[in-house]
Amino acid sequence: MTDQPSEMAGPRSRRRLLRSALLAAGGITAAAVPTVVAMRSADAAATVDMELVLVAAMVDPPKSGTGTTLTAGPHVKVVEQALDAKNFLAAGSVDGHYGSTTVSAYSAYQKSLGYTGLDANGIPGPTSLAKLGTDTGLFTVTRQISVGSSSDSYGGKRVNTRTKNMLAAADGKLSWSLTLTQGSYTTGNPDSAGTHDGGGVVDIAVNNMSTTQRWQTVKALRDVGFAAWLRTPEQGFSYHIHANAVGDTDMAGVAQNQVHDYFFGKNGLSGHAADNTPAAYKGTFTWWEKYKRG
Known part of the structure; x- marks a missing residue:
């Protein structure tokens, strides 16, 4: 794809604008303005193991409850935090369980990038996952999986x-x-x-x-x-x-x-x-x- 729809303005940007406005109001120091939600800087971004996230994305949705799979929970949780930051997933669903709610949220994110069909099935692909991490500054991707040519x-x-x-x-x-x-x-x-x-x-x-x-x-x-x-x-x-x-x-x-x-x-x-x-x-x-x- 050469053209993609513009990204939705996430809460991170709004918090930055609010913080800047408060600082500009006079008499307010940076130390006095709390950060509403702690977001990682690019230098401190987490690493997300794509292999584990994909396994969880296939194993978790039919489960009863919200248990995590293998050691995937922390990796899934960072992806969910990024979906929350982009307004695709409610904060209450950020739990490390890649259930049907997370599948729907990731599918909506894929569709916002212009993907359709299998490319918007709610299962992270290498391109969309890397973009989500870069755009939010929350993570980089390790152990990427690519299926290669579908033909x-x-x-x-x-x-x-x-x-x-x-x-x-x-x-x-x-x-x-x-x-x-x-x-x-x-x-x-x-x-x-x-x-x-x-x-x-x-x-x-x-x-x-x-x-x-x-x-x-x-x-x-x-x-x-x-x-x-x-x-x-x-x-x-x-x-x-x-x-x-x-x-x-x-x-x-x-x-x-x-x-x-x-x-x-x-x-x-x-x-x-x-x-x-x-x-x-x-x-x-x-x-x-x-x-x-x-």
Whole structure:
């Protein structure tokens, strides 16, 4: 985008104007004028771990209550403080929990920048998050996540570059090849319930695999950062593996909710039953960038 709408005037600017007016009124010293809300200077800006914020943005919204995820709470809270400073989030919702209120606030912020569709899904992208930190002076961003091109492919199916790299890494762990039956950014498939509408979600064929190979494939996908499950006829599906790339900024909301289920050991389906994966193949919750660091 070359042109973007002007930023909304935040409370920080209004406080500065009020402070200047009071100082100009005569007989009032700077020390006598309180700062209404302590805002960090650029030199003292916090660092926000984008990886942790994205995980929280996918895990937190379906939760009951306002608990935080992993060690993401302090990072989410700084982002929420910035949204508050830009008048997109009420101060009472600044709590370190990236719930539905924060998703809506961040989506409104994205729309104020001119973004639409998946680019305004309430999940921070690297550009909007860095801009929010710079414009408020509250934070800089570390461990950025970028999905790359949304028009890449793997085995002839459309995926983004990050998903492509993840699939290649999982493929490299196996002595057989992954074959995708459905890629990402596809719409109109009622069996998928909208999970493939955005990025980071794929279905994988398993008909030519033994039972053990199917579970080994699930494990390989989980090892590199997918929330992956073997779908079965007992669940109402033909056999296949469904996989969501944890932390994908283009992911559709219904697919993000599946990441929440995966985090809590559930199957990602509407009934939220327990994950049917045998213990030996469950792996641990991770994401692509964390996997690459080892």
